[in-house]
Amino acid sequence: MTTQPLPDRRSQFIALGLMYFAQGLPGGLAFNALGVLIRDGGHSVSDVGLTGLAFLPWALKFLWAGPIENWCARRSYAYVIGATQWLAIVLCLLLSYFPPSTELYLCVAGAVALNLVCATQDIVTNAYAVARMQGRTAGAANAIQVTAFIGGMLAGGGGLLVVHQHWGWTVAVQLMAGLMLLLYLPLLLGKRWRRVPAAADGATPAGPVGRVRLRDLREHRDLGWALFIAVLFKCAGTAVAVLLQPWLIDHGLSVAQAGGLQVSNLVANAVGGVLIGIPLIRRLGDRGAVAASLTGVTLLLGTAWCLQWAQVSDTRVIFAAFAVQSLAEGAMYVSVWTLFMNWASPRRPGTDYTVMQCCESLSNAIAAAAIGGLGQALGYGRAFGLAWAVAGVALLGIVWSLRRLDGAVR
Incomplete structure (x- = not known):
């Protein structure tokens, strides 16, 4: 029997890291930098809510996930990755x-x-990851996903703000386009990550089967519980993160300090994600790790409210407080997405996983759009407190739902 050479795991991990890093760049721009720049440009706090529109592609990509996954089956993962990456580079240059x-509205439209484009590319990346790394390697794959995507958001968000402070918008965004090109070159030239492993006898092929x-998706008996978790686990945290951007400026921090x-x-x-999330998964399993990490995040989500109530202005205290909260959030991300990677059907790897991401993004879009108006109407303290209370209620519902999942048993 003739077998194909197996792609080594290292090449797959590197490819995933490059893909997710590139997809994180526009996310960092829209979710971590644009709100600061809108407020710094003299626009109102409610205008910051426009950044919520950039969540919509991530929330609605399930609508075209099936056709994209079928396109990958006809051509290849590498082909679709390349097409979307080149388009993203061109759009980035135009946005500059x-x-x-x-140009507030044109800027927001360009960011959307x-x-x-990058949300569409993410469908392909998800399909590639789930098809090849379901099971024991899911934790490591999701740690790479979280770490690389965060790295992209770091460069596209805080990094862009620092560059913007010195050289302005045009140079900052054009440098981001150049970084996208550099990230794609190893994928364009590399061959090992593209290889499709032959399925063992009786095993499920690594990729979509049929149309x-x-x-x-209704084949999942526990679909409702999975959707419930995906919708609720991040919405309160997103609201706090979006409102935090104008709060930093109004609290006296410069754009560079906010970055x-x-x-x-x-x-x-x-x-x-790496140091807490992976050990939690190994020790407690998927569901136990989600429950433990989400409990920690919920407790720490009151950080912004506490700082506002105590009128803390020492930047060292602000940095340290949010660093602790962010450590817990990283563990939560890895735990939740490992849960959903193992939950996804091998027959629809990209679509199942993407639907869960879309549910998160849809709730993020609603939270981001609503929190600007709430912050304007209620003030920072009450708005932060309301988000914290919502997080507590969501935690109770998620812990209840985890017990009813059929698919996540690893």
């Missing part, structure tokens, strides 16, 4: 000519378009 200070359809805090938080996310 529309600064948020003077850029995130649309992928969204309605086939530095974003960098610090994202580094802590990555460290928490």
Whole structure:
């Protein structure tokens, strides 16, 4: 019997890291930098809520996940990755000519378009990851996903703010386009990560089988519980993170300091994912790790409320407090997405996993759009407190739902 050469795990991990890093760049721009620049450009706190529109492609990509996965089956993962990456580079170059200070709506529209392309690419990356790394390697794969995506958000968010402070919008965004190109070159030239492993006798092939359809998701008996978890686990945290951006400026921090805090938080996310998330999964399993990490995150989500109530202005205390919160969030990300990677059907790897991501992104979009108006109407303290209370209620519902999942038993 003739067998194909197996792609080595290292090449797969490197490819995943490059893909997720590139996809994190526009996410960091939209979710971590744009709100700061909108407020710094003289626009209102409610205008910061426009950044919630950039969540929509990530929330709605399940609508085209099936056709994209079928396209990958006809061509290849590498082909679709390449097409979307080149388009993202072009859009990034165009966006560099529309600064948020003077072209607010065109800038937001460009950020939405850029995130649309990268969200589409994420469908492909998810399919590749689930098809090849379900099971015992899922924890490591999701640690790479979280760490690399956070690295991209760090560069596209806080890193962009630091560059913007010195050289302005145009240079900062064009440098981001150049980074996207550099990230793609190893994927373009590499061959090992593209190889499709031959399925062993009786095993499920590593990829979609037959035509992928969204309605086939109903085959999961525990679909409702999985959707409930995906919708609730991050919405309160997103609301706090979005409102934190104008709060930092109004609290006296400069754009560069706000960017530095974003960098610090994202580094802590990555460290928490690797050093806390993976050991939790190995010790407690998927569901136990989700429950434990989410409990820690919920307790720490009151950090912003406490700082506002105590009127803390020492930047060292602010950095340290949010670093601790971010460590717990990193562990939560790895735990939750390992849960959903192992839950996804091998027959629809990209679509099942993408639907869960979309549920998270949809709730993120709603939370981001709503929190700006709530912050304007209630003030920072009450808005932060409301988000904290919502997180407590969500924790109780998620712990209840975890016990009813059929698929996540690893």
